[in-house]
Amino acid sequence: NMIRKVSAQELNAMLHKGTVKFQYTKKDGSVRTAMGTLKSDLITTKSKGGENNVKQAGYTVYFDVEKDAFRCFADGRLVGVVEG
Numbered sequence: 768n769m770i771r772k773v774s775a776q777e778l779n780a781m782l783h784k785g786t787v788k789f790q791y792t793k794k795d796g797s798v799r800t801a802m803g804t805l806k807s808d809l810i811t812t813k814s815k816g817g818e819n820n821v822k823q824a825g826y827t828v829y830f831d832v833e834k835d836a837f838r839c840f841a842d843g844r845l846v847g848v849v850e851g
Contacts, residue, residue, distance in 0.1 A: 803830055816845050
């Protein structure tokens with residue numbers, strides 16, 4: 768699998784088009800591989816409002832299709848998109 772470097776803005780655009788496999792570094796330093804989307808018809812859980820708390824500059828919010836929940840991470844921790 769190849770990791771393609773993308774900006775947080777590019778990832779956000781990709782998430783709105785469909786499901787994207789990407790990686791970011793968690794606060795504990797481990798790398799998390801996530802399958803996420805922001806495409807409304809792929810989101811199975813209605814917002815509970817929790818993710819609105821992190822809609823601040825410098826964070827990417829996404830819907831984790833494996834965990835069936837919204838997640839977020841700091842943009843600076845984005846590793847890239849997993850291809851292949």
